[in-house]
Amino acid sequence: MSCYKGKYADELISNATYIGTPGKGILAADESTGTIGKRLSSINVENSESNRRTLRELLFCTPGALQYISGIILFEETLYQKTAAGKPFVEVMKENKVLPGIKVDKGTVELAGTNGETTTTGLDGLGQRCAQYYEAGARFAKWRAVLKISANEPSQLAINENANGLARYAIICQENGLVPIVEPEILVDGPHDINKCADVTERVLAACYKALNDHHVLLEGTLLKPNMVTPGSDSKKVAPEVVAEYTVRALQRTMPPAVPAVVFLSGGQSEEEATINLNAMNQYKGNKPWSLTFSFGRALQQSTLKAWAGKEENVKKAQEAFLARCKANSEATLGKYQGGAAGDGATESLHVKDYKY
């Protein structure tokens, strides 16, 4: 058959649709131990399990924030952690109608013979791991494929390998009850202009959707987490309306309407930039038969992290910063963001060259 409709089909479709509910989006809190370590060290906090737990509790238990969140992506450790009072985080989420998600890839490795291009690992035993995560309460998954733009990149090999990996991951997730977020991130690094980014994005997305079709993935039970279409990091910026036009057009040209929602990655944009661009997309007039929302990591947590600085007495201030970003992005999904919900650090670029998670 064209697509696989296993026992979880209806649940996958309804969960994917729910995640795209207008006014809601995803908090990407799935930083691996190494990556969260870098964040913590930037605010002079030790990378211990209890500090990691404390940070996530700060976020997930911010009063009033979860109403703006349809899903949270977790790292495996966090899936099994609890609040200080002893309640599992997944319970906190469930009670607030937030779907727990889980990062299931095992990072990237280089493709020999290419100029530093990568593929993503994690397929071995993925079926069993997904089943376990489903038991633990997860209802969606995330797998990050990475491509870059350069003189000869992305190569056809990199596009094919990453598209195929995403498709295999996606069908295995669906067999085990998890909605797969398909994330083909094209890094923003480089001096290229927005047209080049659009070209590459369209080619990559076309390859992804062909691979998903080949692998019998049920599109109605998936989500896409792409980069926005923007100029490269070393190139002159453009207005949000331009980002909106190019991004929506790329999606119109490649993404079948059966996919219920797009949850953009922020990819190094500052908190405010990411929100304003998302807002522009939702104001853009054109054929948009899918929700356009967020799946932000850095762009939701940056000012919160700075405000917290690891100190108990800062928790309330940090939570206010987090609530402000959640609300701002919620408004952006409705095209209603007025701007200026900027906390300390909100306009700071979060771009790190050649960013490795």
Next chain:
Amino acid sequence: MSCYRGKYADELIANAAYIGTPGKGILAADESTGTIGKRLSSINVENVESNRRALRELLFCTPGALQYLSGVILFEETLYQKTAAGKLFVDVMKEAGVLPGIKVDKGTVELAGTNGETTTQGLDGLAQRCAQYYSAGARFAKWRAVLKIGPNEPSQLAINENANGLARYAIICQENGLVPIVEPEILVDGPHDINKCADVTERVLAACYKALNDHHVLLEGTLLKPNMVTPGSDAKKVAPEVVAEYTVRALQRTMPAAVPAVVFLSGGQSEEEATVNLNAMNQYQGKKPWSLSFSFGRALQQSTLKAWAGKEENVKKAQDAFLTRCKANSEATLGKYQGGSGLSEGASESLHVKDYKY
């Protein structure tokens, strides 16, 4: 770049969007000389140039019909023909706001090593022909790829070859100012059920859109002419609402929103059946970011042909039949068709011919 934006880009986009105007659709009158011969012989009319001309004049000059048509696909001979009074058909169309289209493929040939599967020819010198047709007034083109459903069909080779051929044809058209109608027809012949048809249709359309992307085709300046998703001709029929659901879903799963319109082929359905199914699709509640319209040949002309029977005195009666079908299909594109519109003789007659060769 991802897609080619040549000098005709804006015109292609405007023309493709116009063809999908709600309330309008395409008359496929591009039967080759051989094919139109079969139609004429079925009503005992000789297959000569003047009779072919008379038939097309009957259709194109039906009072009030052209308002329901955004385009007419022509065979090469017809592109240069005139009314009895000496006016070029393309001018008749232009004056009525109808875009002339042109069939540019050169028919199918079998793929060796397959079980009767085919690919479509016509790429050689296609650019020059397109440029000539554009000069003669054509603004869109059509190329029919054919696939069939069988135990081992369609094969990956057949899907790849036909998708690639369609993509090459499409970009060449766009380079020369013609909106390409992409037509990957999956024949209705067979005992398979609607699920099988849906499976194959989704695979074929996915392959087509991948090929179009690979070949840098500007999707906003194209149209799709697919089969509706139905049970095979030897299988039990289903309700129009089911055809609508399966067809729209297949399109949702494969056709990017950038494509402005779908112009369905009728593929052997009776006139009434094709209209009722199209109507159901336009009533179907679901994501449909493209127009759903018609590009009917047999399903627009059957009762007209029967009514005419080649006789001058029947022209008015034949034109009434044609106007009726045009209006019915126009209503179907708006989801407003009430059904049974003064069914002429032949309107419910199945037009299926096994293993139909154009």
